[in-house]
């Protein structure tokens with residue numbers, strides 16, 4: 001499903017690779033945490049998977065495709081199979097919950113009928129039934145992240161990348177978000193989540209890949225958060241051992257540093273994690289979904305992918321029927337019209353829907369300057385007609 005072969009990434013103007021000879025394989029249906037100190041390379045991994053960055057060395061395969069062979073023109077289509085959730089939600093502030101989620105489908109040309117069915121379904125799945133008509137500022141942080149998740153999975157992607165999705169949320173709200181992510185994973189979607197949340201990682205006992213200075217130092221099947229991941233600096237001495245000699249069957253790790261790994265109280269935040277309290281939404285009970293146990297050896301993915309089945313969760317308040325929007329006309333995938341033109345730099349300058357904890361301007365060498373809609377696979381590149389509503393926050 002996702003494979004890195006000796007992948008290195010060195011950003012221009014830097015002296016040290018962000019990722020250094022990474023070998024990695026994620027199988028269909030896995031739930032994988034990427035942990036590591038700030039600057040250890042977690043987001044770089046996710047950006048490479050999304051083909052938002054190119055590796056300096058090595059090869060990356062995602063969903064059976066060699067990313068090096070996907071042309072810029074095809075990137076948005078490739079990204080339709082990958083949902084992305086960020087720490088800062090990135091909702092469209094002037095659109096309702098329903099419209100935020102529908103926008104994804106509109107841009108890829110889904111019919112109005114499809115949208116009218118799919119959006120309420122996914123909102124129900126993330127626990128937002130009854131909130132379809134609200135705008136982002138009328139939601140709690142946790143609810144906004146649920147909208148972002150709904151938007152990321154409404155098209156039933158095979159992979160969901162989550163970059164610190166609970167980084168702006170309090171522990172109780174984070175637990176609710178994790179329950180949603182587990183449900184999505186239980187439906188068959190492969191989930192990769194970069195996080196600093198020690199409590200979540202320790203509690204969920206899923207596969208944990210730990211990065212130190214751009215190298216994988218631990219790959220554990222039912223891992224905990226670990227020790228070095230909690231250190232708020234990336235400059236941790238790495239043992240001489242080559243990064244790729246640590247396999248996921250090695251438990252806990254070969255590095256003495258990690259033998260200090262111990263239980264962490266549930267849902268505590270690691271020292272390096274941003275402190276930012278959101279008003280807690282009513283905390284759903286955190287019930288881990290049944291564990292997926294994919295085979296450890298790589299097996300070729302079947303041609304047809306099981307479509308995630310979303311289940312309803314949590315008792316809901318009375319459903320508010322979203323107002324049918326006459327604008328919801330099918331948009332041809334080849335010529336989306338209700339799309340954003342705003343370039344990345346403008347996105348980063350625009351105010352986020354929530355305070356951003358650790359904004360980082362990504363003026364790095366994108367393979368091509370794509371708008372956010374393009375980056376998320378929402379429209380073909382080069383379509384500059386813009387409703388001007390891609391008013392989203394900075395990336396990290």
Ligand SMILES: Nc1ncnc2c1ncn2[C@@H]1O[C@H](COP(=O)(O)OP(=O)(O)OP(=O)(O)O)[C@@H](O)[C@H]1O
Pocket residue numbers: 011012014017018036037038039040041042043044045194234361362363364365396
């Ligand atoms: N666009 C860029 N240009 C130059 N260097 C970059 C760029 N993006 C990331 N880096 C560097 O690459 C290294 C890895 O960064 P990355 O964002 O992948 O780390 P991270 O583990 O996700 O950190 P955090 O937990 O703080 O998000 C860091 O040293 C960072 O400064």
